[in-house]
Amino acid sequence: MAIIARLLRSHFYHRVDCNLWVSRAMKINCLALDHTILPIEVREKIAFSREDSIQFLSQFRHRYQIDDALLLSTCNRTELYILAKNSHIGFEILDSILETWQQERGFRVPVRCAAIHPHKVAVKRLVRVAAGLESQIIGESEILGQVRVAKELSDEAGVSGKVILRLWERALRCGKRVRSETRLGDGALSVAYGALRIARKIHGSLDGLSFGIIGAGEISELVLKNLEGVKNKKLTILNRSPERAELLAARFGGEAGSLDKLSATVSKSDVVICSTGSQAPILKEKELAAEIVNRRKSLLLVDLGLPRDIEPGCGNLPQVFLHNLDDLARLIEENLDERRNAIPEALEIVDHEAHRFELWLSGLRSEPALLALRNAMKEACDLELELLKDEVDSETHEHLRVLLHRLVKRVLHKPTEDLRSQGEDLEPRFLQRLESLFQLEDRAEGEDSS
Structure with missing residues (x-):
């Protein structure tokens, strides 16, 4: 010896x-713009489509020479996680991106420091997001699929580095554990559930109603699942690509078609639920006004899109009731007590998974x-x-x-x-x-x- x-x-x-x-100084920072600091009319300005996300991440990689990043853009949030050489550099990069977004997209963040988070907060935040603790509807399940998609976008843009990849894995694991080991996800609390609850309030019963389901993504599929027990319903499912609509129609029943049939579908429907991912409204006030001139029964429009699929002015038309994502969150707030009771247990899982990541990083x-x-x-x-x-x-x-x-x-x-x-x-x-x-x-x- x-x-x-x-x-x-x-x-x-x-x-x-x-x-x-060098690697010891590297830190994760995040820019988080969500429903807690921005209303829906601002969030829709910073919503990224799949193509926009890949393009942004690719440009980000070339400009900042960073190949470890994750962009999560949903109806509730747009969040960017990056691995920078140190916290100071990470903050400067995210502050610059936030300023660019504000100038290009025409919005202002009320409190700047509430949007950009340092390493420990950023790590725990992504884990909390995947657990459903940062959602408008606490414990909602759609977020896990959205977190998975964010990883796919990083892969395509070439920014799927090993550090944020490991954090993503821990976040996903946490989300699964919270839903299997706690009651945070119990009960039918989701935007789909909220949409149908509003329909019951307006129409009394869902039996025998005509539904127009516009869009054929995960949220529309969840709406259709919630409608499976409704008797004598009439379904029309429309999508930009009619093939996907046809698959859902074959599974849940009803007619399928492209968005060319939107006006006709709205005219014959009692409830229209939209979630298309379009970057601009597909249902406009002027066109809807012409369609409902002789309408004598109520029309419920539920806009689950971000950006919004339905022009806000449609809600001012006679016999038309319009509700968006923020309305749904307020509506089902009263049903969250049971889920809130599960939060302490969920937080223990969050702390454990975040700690395991920090040990790995150390x-x-x-x-x-x-x-x-x-x-x-x-x-x-x-x-x-x-x-x-x-x-x-x-x-x-x-x-x-x-x-x-x-x-x-x-x-x-x-x-x-x-x-x-x-x-x-x-x-x-x-x-x-x-x-x-x-x-x-x-x-x-x-x-x-x-």
Whole structure:
């Protein structure tokens, strides 16, 4: 051990390159614009389609030379997570992006510091989002699918780095655990449920009503699932690509078609529920006014899109009732008590998964040091073995090589575990910690005195 300590002292200190520590300073920051700070008329201005998301992330990668990012854009939020060289740089990048969005899209964030979050808050935020704790409707299940899609977009844009990928995995795991281990997701509380609850309030019963389902995505599918128990209903499902509408019609019954049939469908429907992903309204006040001139029964329009699918002015027309996502959130607020009771249990899972990510990240940050330590020890062994090469036969030399490498592995096991556990405190104390662990001064002196 004295030989190893002596050689470690002479070779290791000169081999640690400060560039190995760059990864230790890297932090995750996030820009979070959601329903808690922005109303729906502002959120729709910053909603990203799939194509827009990929284009933005690709441009972001080229401009900032960052290949570890995640953009999550849903009806409740637009959030950007990035891995930057340090928190200061991360904040500056996100602040610049926020300013650009505000200028280009015509909105202002009331409190700037409420939108940009440092590392620990950002990490826990994505985990909370996947758990449904940051949703307008606490515990809603759609968010898990949306988080999965965000990862696909990062893959396509070339910004799926290993750090945010691991955070994404932990967030997804947390979301699944919260829904299986707590009652946070219990009960039929979703935008689909809210839409049909409004329909019951206006029409009394859903039986025998005509429904126009505009859009054929996950939310529309959830609406159709909630309608399965309704008797004598008439369904018309429209979509920009009629093939998807036909698949849903085959599964749930009803007619299918393209958006060309929108006017005719609205005219014959009692309830129209829209969720298309269009970047502009597809149902406009002037056109609707012409369609309902002679209408004598109520028409309920439920807009689940973001950006909104229905012009707000449609709600001012006679016999027309218009509700959007924010209206639905207020409506079902009274039914959230049972889910709120599950929040403490869900938060324990969030804390656990966030902590597991931080432990992994701390280990990742210590890897350069551990690699340098292993290399130095290996070189020390090789040097000593080289000195013995002419003094022992080849068989003995090989036995010594195996013995030394086994000894090094055993000696390094405890220090390696200790270094990995240091996390944020490792860098400033590293050399002192290393000297203390191996007692390099004492062992070197012992070797010299012998």
